Amino acid sequence: MRRRAFVASGFAFLATGACAAVRSKDRLVIKGTMEQGSLALGYADPKATVKIDGQAVRLSPEGVFAFGFAFDQTKPSLVDVIWSDGTAESQSYTPTVRQYEIQRVNGLPQNTVTPPPEVLERIKREAGEIYVARQRDMPGSDFLSGFDWPAPGIESGVFGSQRIDNGVPMAPHFGVDMAAPTGTPIRAPADGTVSLSADHYLNGGFTLIDHGQGVSTSYLHQSKRLVKDGDVVKRGQKIGEIGQTGRATGPHLHWAMNWFEVKLDPSRSARKAKPDPL
Ligand SMILES: [Zn+2]
Known part of the structure; x- marks a missing residue:
């Protein structure tokens, strides 16, 4: 079910994604084209703590964070969230492999x-x-x-x-x-x-x-x-x-x-x- 959020990609995802994502019942939403060499945008509670592959990242006052997939990445990126109520959540996201010329x-x-x-x-x-x-x-x-x-x-x-x-x-x-x-x-x-x-x-x-x-x-x-x-x-x-x-x-x-x-x-x-x- 969560997959829907990140296969629905394309040119417009950045412009249209923000509000819908924050209102989503999913507490953690990741958007982007989800390919090797692409920027991914995350949406979470601004009071949450987020780590990407073990490294803490900054969240905006709206709870937005960013991370990137390396051009040759085949392993998943691990997103660990500790919510303000103390509960934890982990999700992994594997980028689609691209063919380079x-x-x-x-x-x-x-x-x-x-x-x-x-x-x-x-x-x-x-x-x-x-x-x-x-x-x-x-x-x-x-x-x-x-x-x-x-x-x-x-x-x-x-x-x-x-x-x-x-x-x-x-x-x-x-x-x-x-x-x-x-x-x-x-x-x-x-x-x-x-x-x-x-x-x-x-x-x-x-x-x-x-x-x-x-x-x-x-x-x-x-x-x-x-x-x-x-x-x-x-x-x-x-x-x-x-x-x-x-x-x-x-x-x-x-x-x-x-x-x-x-x-x-x-x-x-x-x-x-x-x-x-x-
Ligand atoms: Zn050049």
């Missing part, structure tokens, strides 16, 4: 595929800054109303594909690529707070937006960054422009989503269909 990308600047030794220190430092920013556990729940696509464009890269860059096998592609001309506006897909904005060697013009409770989105290869650390952004606000900076063969936006360090597919949290290419 293999994508060969040629023509990348060779110094971004096999970076010269003198920039390795810089790449490590920049990865460390992103790691720290993604560890933040901010109280808001700006992720709750779903995400708009941040830019129009041709979807030139999908989440989870095995990348072979200039013939070199790389880590899987953890984001969605939107190819569009340099200068195309990038808009915040939901409210949030900028937790990092900087020019990076591999990422190029990089911005990270924190949407609360460990949920963040990031924007890579920008030609222009229009927001800085600490800025509060609103859904639809222009935050930058598409470019070809860092490891890129052409102008595009690499759009990524995380729950802390768990890499997620932002297309699975989109509340509307993708806009047409320009």
Whole structure:
């Protein structure tokens, strides 16, 4: 019976789910597409204590919490709840397995595929800054109303594909690529707070937006960054422009989503269909 709540997925689940879920007779409701690499939303009594795989998570004043399924996760995520009346409940949720494609990308600047030794220190430092920013556990729940696509464009890269860059096998592609001309506006897909904005060697013009409770989105290869650390952004606000900076063969936006360090597919949290290419 509880299954119904999480197979009823799709683009609209975030926008329409909240009220119905809280009124449900089930005390614990989990919603999302429930696939590998997707964000799941939980609803419980705000006075409850919730642990995901043994780790306590923050609940919003409305009792909302978030967690993510890893891109290659085959084991269930365990949700343990201790209710305010002292009773306990455990549920496990196993993500649907996805098939990822293999994508060969040629023509990348060779110094971004096999970076010269003198920039390795810089790449490590920049990865460390992103790691720290993604560890933040901010109280808001700006992720709750779903995400708009941040830019129009041709979807030139999908989440989870095995990348072979200039013939070199790389880590899987953890984001969605939107190819569009340099200068195309990038808009915040939901409210949030900028937790990092900087020019990076591999990422190029990089911005990270924190949407609360460990949920963040990031924007890579920008030609222009229009927001800085600490800025509060609103859904639809222009935050930058598409470019070809860092490891890129052409102008595009690499759009990524995380729950802390768990890499997620932002297309699975989109509340509307993708806009047409320009
Ligand atoms: Zn990409």
